[in-house]
Amino acid sequence: MxxxxxxxxxxxxxxxxxPEHPTLTETCLAGGGAGIFxxxxxxxxxxxxxxxxxxxxxxxxxxxxxxxxxEEGSLVFCKFWWCGGVVVWCGGGVVVxxxxxxxxxx
Numbered sequence: 001m002x003x004x005x006x007x008x009x010x011x012x013x014x015x016x017x018x019p020e021h022p023t024l025t026e027t028c029l030a031g032g033g034a035g036i037f038x039x040x041x042x043x044x045x046x047x048x049x050x051x052x053x054x055x056x057x058x059x060x061x062x063x064x065x066x067x068x069x070x071e072e073g074s075l076v077f078c079k080f081w082w083c084g085g086v087v088v089w090c091g092g093g094v095v096v097x098x099x100x101x102x103x104x105x106x
Contacts, residue, residue, distance in 0.1 A: 003041050008034035044077035 012030040016022040022030070048064050057063045068076045 004034050004038040007037040011037075047077060 008030050011033045012022055012026065013019040015029060015033075016026040047068070048061055051057075051064050051068065052061060055064075057067065059066075
């Protein structure tokens with residue numbers, strides 16, 4: 001979640017005309033952009049974590065990375081099959097939060 005909210009704050013400061021009081025549209029765009037960024041950063045990490053939990057790698061995370069790349073190619077970490085879901089989840093969550101609690105800034 002830290003990656004998500006850090007990215008959202010940075011995107012909001014870069015794109016909003018008034019970052020302290022962004023419009024609903026600016027907040028939604030920042031949330032969607034943060035979701036995209038988080039999925040690109042976290043998908044490879046989640047892949048390795050899940051494989052370490054379900055398979056036996058005596059060499060730890062680095063062996064898991066090497067084996068995955070050897071068996072499936074270097075694009076194994078670029079299978080962003082849930083990117084759209086993260087964008088919808090983050091952007092939708094921000095919209096609901098802003099609409100339901102308009103005095104709270106995200």
